[in-house]
Amino acid sequence: MGLISLLWGIVAMAWMVVALIPLLGWGNWLLIPFAAVGAIIAAIGILFTRTENRGRAKAGLWLNGVVIVVGIVRLSLGGGIL
Template identity: 80%
Template sequence: MGLISLIWGVVAMLWMVIALVPLLGWGNWFLIPFATLGAIIAAIGIAVTRSENRGRAKAGLVLNGIVIIVGIVRLSLGGGII
């Protein structure tokens, strides 16, 4: 679960960079639920695995959390469209 959430977070980060381009802000409407699902997978990975193997899941949770926050801020600055 940790590796999946980490890869999910990297893909979400790349998508976020593309969605920061002007006139591509509508991609954040799809990005936020995508990153939320990645954060849920990371949370499950943290809850299920033993304490010494949680690093990837924690990194995935942080990446997806950053993407969610940046996506929400970007949508609020652009009025939800741009």
């Protein structure tokens, strides 16, 4: 679960960089739910993994969390959230 969430976070982060380009901000509407699923996978990975093996899941949770926050801020600045 940890590796999946980490890879999911890396893909979401790459997608976030593309969605920061002007006129491609509509990608944030799809990015936020995508990253939320990655955060859920990471949370499940943290719950069901031994303490010493939680590093990847924690990194995936942080990556997906940052992507969600940046996506929401980008939508609010660009007028995407009414």
